[in-house]
Amino acid sequence: MDNREIAAVFEKMADLLEFQGANPFRVRAYRNGSRRLQDLPDSIAVLVEQESDLTKLDGIGKDLAEKIATLVKTGSLPQLEELLAEIPEGVLALMRIPGLGPKKASVIYKELGVETLEQLREACEAEKVRDLKGFGAKTEKTIMDGIALAERAGERVYWATADEIVQRIHEHLQNCKAVEQLAVAGSYRRGRETVGDLDFLVDASDVASVMDHLGEFDDVADVIARGDTKMSVRLDSGMQVDLRVVPTESFGAALQYFTGSKEHNVVLRSMAKDRGLKINEWGVFRVDGDNEEYLAGAQEADVYAALDLPCYPPELRENRGEFDYTSKKDLPKLLELDDLVADLHMHTTATDGKQTIREMVAAAQQRGLKYIAITDHSKRVTMARGLDADRLRTQWDEIDKVNDEVEGILVLKGIECDILEKGGMDLPDDVLAEADWVVASVHYGQNQERQQITDRILGALENRWVSAIAHPTGRLINKRDRYAVDLEAVMQAAKANGKLLELNANPARLDLDDVHCARAKQLGIPIVINSDAHSIHGLDVLRYGVLQARRAGLTAKDVANTRSWKAMSKLIKRG
DNA sequence: GCCGTTTTCGGCCCGACTGTTTTCAGTCG
Incomplete structure (x- = not known):
């Protein structure tokens, strides 16, 4: 079982317990545990095999540690099975209707025997819900609207x-x-x-x-x-x-409060409480018996200052270690868009891009970039008319001409070379050797088993001419899951072979994600943030990648394309 | 279920809004 699967089990436990009316703090413990596992870059299964002490993880105690071990070893959890025997799983969908929480959902299930959204709608239409204790005609309508809403949207x-x-x-x-x-x-x-x-x-x-x-x-x-x-x-x-x-005197406190995250605020308020203070959206107050004295709240930084804490960048407010920074000088100076001087993954009309090399170069220059790489697809990507060696060399001749013509920007001869289904690169080494920059990526065979797809990527990392792995997980947010790749193995190999990993800035990709970028930083693997642009407009996505990088706590130093090409190429072992 | 320099029990963030209530529970963020 991987981390996400174990996290999902805990999340389901929390839902079921909540439905049962269990102690809300117990429910929260499961949710916290679930979240902790999702934020963990290391494989939990590996940690269990190594008999690591899981209770050292914040929010994981003796009980959850045992449940994790059980899940890894047996693939199931008896307590979950017991709960599912008592409560039909479909009932959990009721709780996701806006306005229906565990209490009301439970009443509907117990009194009316409703187990699915369809049955819930029928019950509402038959006006049976309004007669339940604590319900009324308005609640019934809210539920009906909620069902329609849940079917229509609900996605982030x-x-x-x-x-x-x-x-x-x-x-x-x-x-x-x-x-x-x-x-x-x-x-x-x-x-x-x-x-x-x-x-x-x-x-x-x-x-x-x-x-x-x-x-x-x-x-x-x-x-x-x-x-x-x-x-x-x-x-x-x-x-x-x-x-x-x-009001003005509360604006900063409210901004702090509504920025969250919830988990960040829980910790912050708890710290305030220890000091005899209270923080809410109206300000920071000193509590003395029934008296509350307003201390601060106009500026967000004042709220943190009241606790002798630095004003954390919003991207770090997830209770993922930010409270370890106790003063302003400890805070990392997070990456900013202006720090990026290059974009090393983009396409042109030679394959599936909408603009020519010259158009892309002009647009990149307008955006202040100092160098870019043209990285069209290799021949395996037939749908995009991927380049074979001949067409690629023709494109590189063109790039030579462009470099002669334009000033102030350097255009690198690159390629996005496919990692083939059976392993190996889509173009021969002697061709890749002529490139300035090679990003290797998986487009086919995404559904392969973990070992097979991991081995393919490890193979690419061992190729002496590869510079970086592009979109290392292949996920499309809300649309397609990441491939089963063992990212820890990929990162270890990237480190060992002196290769970079990409943070693809396309808003639907954004992989590596924040958790894995933070892990890469830990390992000292430079990240390269690229647009993967297929048009001039596509170049503007870099800022989304910067946000993701900031959430990972990355500084300019952690990101390769904040450097000159000369300095950057020294980071890569190539040839 | 987690946690600990008031530590193994007794806490666990805090307030707004709605609907169904005659003073509050449930839900949400």
């Missing part, structure tokens, strides 16, 4: 997609005269690869006019809730937007 969108919506709402709210300060918080601000909803924060005294203004935004489908300080709306796309309106 790419950060890039969220960003487009954010920009439009931001502009709309800016036009409201009552708005003094405006910020976007939540997972969007933390730069997560996907975003579930949007949190807008406004400093204004005239609350009603701000809420009215949001209600007038073109895409608002309906208003879910509206109170004295908080309003929630749903857009036509299904995206939920929350708005909080707070």
Whole structure:
């Protein structure tokens, strides 16, 4: 069993226990454990084999450690089987309906025998739900709407997609005269690869006019809730937007609070409590009996300063070790978009790109890049009319001409060479040897067994002419799972062979992800952030890669293409 | 179920909003 499978078991345990009405802190312990495993770059199965002490992991105690060992050794968990014998699995889907939590879902199951979403809809249509204790006609309607919603959307969108919506709402709210300060918080601000909803924060005294203004935004489908300080709306796309309106003295505290993450805030508030302080979205307070004295809250940094902590970059606020940094000078200076001076993975009209070499070069130069690599597909990628040796050499002649013509930017002769299904590279070594830069990647045979696909990539890493592995997991967020590759083995081989690993900045890829980039940093493997552009517009995705890198805690030093080509090529063992 | 310099029991972040209630439970973030 791999980490994700074990994490999924714990998540299911948490759902089932919650449904049963178990101690909420026990439920949380399972969720924390699940999350801890997902954030772990090392293979849990390997740790169990080596008889490592799993209780050293934060959030994993004696009990969860034993359950992990059981799962690894037997592939199943008796306690999970017992729970599933008591509760039909379909019932868990009920809890995912907005407005239905464990308590209400449990009542519906026990009183009406409802086990599926279809049965739930029938019960609502028959108006049976409204007669249950604690329910009413409005709740019944909320549930009906929730079912339709769950069927329609419910998926988190790419950060890039969220960003487009954010920009439009931001502009709309800016036009409201009552708005003094405006910020976007939540997972969007933390730069997560996907975003579930949007949190807008406004400093204004005239609350009603701000809420009215949001209600007038073109895409608002309906208003879910509206109170004295908080309003929630749903857009036509299904995206939920929350708005909080707070006074100036609370703006920083609210920004801190709504940026999260939840796990980060739990730790922060607990630390405050130890000091006799209380942190909420209204500010930092000194608690003395029934008295609460306001200490800070206007600026976000003031909230952290009240606990003698540095103001953490939002990307690090996941309770994944950021609290180890106790002063500003300890904080890593995270990578910024301007640090990137090169983009070493892009396509042209020679294969499946939309623009010519010259067009791509001009666009790269406009974006301030100092050097780029043209890396069209190799011949195996027949759908994209991949290049054979002859066509590739013709392209390289063209690149020589371009380099003679343009100034201020260097164009490298590159190739995205496929790693073949049976192993080995799609082009012979003597051709690869003539390239300045070779990214190796898997496009075919993605469903192979772990060992086979891992061996293919290890083979590529042992090829003396390969520079880097592109999109090392092949995942497409929300669309396609990563291949079964053993990434730890890949990283060890990259380290041993002096190769780079790519963080592909395409918003649907973003692999290596934050957890694995952090692991690569630990091992001292330089990351190269590339656009994989298939058009001029495609060059603009680098900023998404930068966000992912920041979440991994990467600095300019950890990223290869922040260096000059001369300095960068020294990082790679090639030839 | 986890955790520990008030440590092996007794805590575990905190508040807004809604609907169904006559003072609060459930849900959400």
